[in-house]
Amino acid sequence: MSRSVLGVRRQVPVAFHGTGAGDGELAWGQRAIWQAMHWLGDGNHFFNLARTITVPAGRGMAEVCAALRQVVERTEGLRTRFPGYPDDPRQQLHPEGTLDLVVHEVAQAADVDSAAEELARRLRGQVFRHEQEWPLRVGVVCRQDVPARLVLVISHLCVDGAALRQLCGDIAAALAAGGLGGADQAEPDGSATGPLALAQAESDPAGQARSTAAMRHWRSALTATSHSIFDFPTVTPDDPRFAGLTLESAALAVAAEHIAGRLRVTSSSVLLTAIAALLGHYTAHDQVTLQIIAANRQPELRATVAPLAQNGMFTTSVAGSPFDAAVRKVLRSSLDCFRHSAYDPRDLAALLEQVRVQRGAHPDREAFFNDARPDGRWSALPQLDPTPENLSRLREDTRLAVTDRYERLGIKSFWAVHPMADRAVLHLQVDTAYVPVATALLLMRGVEEIVVRAVHEPLILADLEGLTGVRPVRREEGWSRTAAGWAHVPSVAALVAGCPRLAASAVFADGGEAGPLVAYAVLAEPGLTVEDLHAELCAAVGERTDAVTPGHYVLCDSAPPPGSPLGDWQRQPVLAAGSGRPPQ
Known part of the structure; x- marks a missing residue:
């Protein structure tokens, strides 16, 4: 075990005095993430989110505390506790309280970034006690009493990816202003976009009508396809059972952006087309279903610090199609998915039970896709003509590896595009009983192969085994x-x-x-x-x-x-x- 670089520890209390108080049901996005956290149980620290912010030069602890106080006072979600957690939580907004900062002094020779990483691991590895704890933990790494790094660990019950970016931006702006005001990005308490107001709006007739329409979409998708795309013989899983793989490829990003520009679609649709084609090929299903993580951030909600993301139901059939036509079809299906991705999770639970009884099978939804890039683009790709020769040279630098192992996840296949300016970072988590690691490696390489080839070839999504080496599953006698x-x-x-x-x-x-x-x-x-x-x-x-x-x-x-x-x-x-x- 490596030696800790964190030095003396002390606590610094930050008292806050905001406005507004109240109690109510969870908003839809909160309830959606709570269900996943509740399923994971004591391991739900997996959902804690960590970020590090560099403290501007010249800022002391007083300015750091003032900046945090300002943001907490203006952000309802940070002043919320959840009585009844973990079994039946409600949200309770508090006007005032105290946030304890964990401050560590490091030696002059210590690396502050390494110290911040270690502190983030410590704070992230503890389950939030939401019924009595604020959903934000803050650590400060100091050298000679001067704050250098601010470490934030936030519960997913308080933020999603977009909300976390907004929150970090608010804190960075407050730090830059020295905690003297100027963080106008944050929504003030009592706004129509706070978590309590969101929950109230979702329960009114317009909100309920939106949820009902979403359930019609879900029912249509669930009953038009197999109860699971993973309805085939399993194999002996690895130990630990779940694996995470990461592909880093500038070639994939350059090729996806080129195709997206040519077809006037998103690069996300290009990647999703290749993934859907390979999943359908591997599972021997013409019709493929995935849950897509949808941000659900309408213009009026872009600055809201609350979890709004929910799973949308996506279904498509691209087997045997020309790649360009398949991309356009996937885009249309994606948009339909996003239109129906905000709903009451209790309505979905009731629908899933109805479908289970009607079909006599569990409606398995454990294939996912999530494009986590903030704007869905790469901002610093190599500036070159995507000729076959140039793409081939870029592929020489592609890296693919098994990067994670997990004991328990609620997935069979989870594809994610991670933010990175100069290359595509594609992450895949698999249940090795259904997708062995050797197959997962081929699937990842296959996405790159399909997209790169589609830049210059009139690619047909057929004979994918010959193209990628991925063998379809076999359902034997019985x-x-x-x-x-x-x-x-x-x-x-x-x-x-x-x-x-x-x-x-x-x-x-x-x-x-x-x-x-x-x-x-x-x-x-x-x-x-x-x-x-x-x-x-x-x-x-x-x-x-x-x-x-x-x-x-x-x-x-x-x-x-x-x-x-x-x-x-x-x-x-x-x-x-x-x-x-x-x-x-």
């Missing part, structure tokens, strides 16, 4: 396509057989006139209805991607011998039959 997607029939049969209220059962992939995936069963006790059986099997399926409930149930008075064919079951006296689903 897998069958159902109305909800692919399912492993022996696994479904085992689920049905495991129901304690059944004396005998059999599942057939082809049920004849009854359709695909039919279950025949004899009750172990009277009174069980087809609807009851379906509900129990939905619970048994849980979040599995290899199993769905049968599409049709037949409850019989008696059973033929074990292993009997479909015809023998069809000759048994029938007590009840049906899908078990509620009427649509």
